Amino acid sequence: MSAHRSALLRKETVAEGTLALHLRKPVGFAFKPGQAIDLVLGAPELAEASRRHAFSIVSAPHESHVTIATRMRDSAFKRALAALAPGDALDMDGPFGSLTLHNNVARPACLIAGGIGITPFMSMLRHATAEKSAHRLLLIYSNRRPEDAAFLAELEDLTRRNDRFRLVATMTGMDTSKQPWSGETRRIDAPFIAGVLAEMPESIFYVVGPPAMVASVLSALEAAGVDGDYVRSEEFPGY
Ligand SMILES: Cc1cc2nc3c(=O)[nH]c(=O)nc-3n(C[C@H](O)[C@H](O)[C@H](O)COP(=O)(O)OP(=O)(O)OC[C@H]3O[C@@H](n4cnc5c(N)ncnc54)[C@H](O)[C@@H]3O)c2cc1C
CATH class of the missing domain: 2.40.30.10 (Translation factors)
Structure with missing residues (x-):
């Protein structure tokens, strides 16, 4: 460094x-x-x-x-x-750090962010869109409420500018929100991951967020049968 x-x-x-x-x-x-x-x-x-x-x-x-x-x-x-x-x-x-996107564009990337764990994915998604990368990218972005979801409007805009990118934002604590939300509200569990695998088999998974969120998603990936060789993760301590 x-x-x-x-x-x-x-x-x-x-x-x-x-x-x-x-x-x-x-x-x-x-x-x-x-x-x-x-x-x-x-x-x-x-x-x-x-x-x-x-x-x-x-x-x-x-x-x-x-x-x-x-x-x-x-x-x-x-x-x-x-x-x-x-x-x-x-x-x-x-x-x-080595949490960088894999080179093989034939394999999709499933990016899973908990809250402020969105940060490294913003760089990847802005870059992939600017470079017109052939990577198929799915971002699952979990927050309690829309109020907490940094860069959400930009991410929605990126889906319009990059047809290889799909966004699934999930709000798991809408009972505490003052904003409307008609999208996903499920927590990321094994059935959620099974849905991703059905849509994008061969995905490489990237998980970033607070330690408890990362641990819970890694368990869900394991329970859904994802090979640990295809999972990369980073924890943000202090949350
Ligand atoms: C590679 C990496 C990337 C990160 N990226 C982001 C980011 O984009 N945005 C963001 O908000 N945060 C990020 N973090 C976390 C960030 O460094 C801080 O830990 C976090 O913001 C909490 O800081 P704080 O001042 O609120 O808490 P602090 O008062 O510093 O710490 C709160 C608690 O967390 C513990 N703690 C803090 N840092 C560490 C550590 N490095 N290792 C072990 N325990 C620790 C402390 O001991 C304390 O118990 C990242 C961390 C890493 C390692």
Whole structure:
């Protein structure tokens, strides 16, 4: 990994309590969709070890800036993040990680995101659409409520721009929502996965989200008979 000097360009709210940070792309910074960076804040009030947190890159390599997104929490790091103003300097270390899309376009990809686990998939989907990739892509995006679903409108737009991409958003806690929703509400269990396999056999599965969500989806994949060799996953600790 190598350290790069960067700065905050602007912040954007992308769902309830969820912030995207658009960062200056350091000269020569190159990454693959699905990779992450460590964001290192100069905040003197933070202990050395708490200044650094990992974030998947939301933006695609062709974009002029680097975007990350996170759920805002009352942690010391997130408070320092919230206090950043446009122009403030920060460091990014990386890129790192191997959760990148497989090369064989004959095999479909089933991307399964829990909440903020959507971040690496945004980069992959923006890239695949810009490159007119032949990959068949299905995104299963699970949130409690539409209010929590970052980038949902953009994902719907991507389905119109990329006919190889299909989106199934599922809202598993609609009783707590103030917004209407007429789509899927099931949790991702073995019958849900069986439906995916019927539609897209030979899929390679990618699962990203909070640890409990990832564990539950991995169990569902196993119960549905998916070979573990074709499953890749990444947990976001701290949720
Ligand atoms: C490869 C990778 C990509 C990630 N991408 C994103 C992303 O795109 N968006 C996003 O919001 N978050 C992402 N995360 C998680 C992120 O790094 C933070 O852990 C998360 O945002 C919680 O930070 P916090 O300040 O709210 O909690 P903290 O106060 O830092 O931590 C809350 C709890 O989680 C534990 N914890 C935190 N970080 C780790 C860790 N790395 N390993 C083990 N335990 C830990 C702490 O010990 C504490 O108990 C990613 C993590 C990894 C490893």
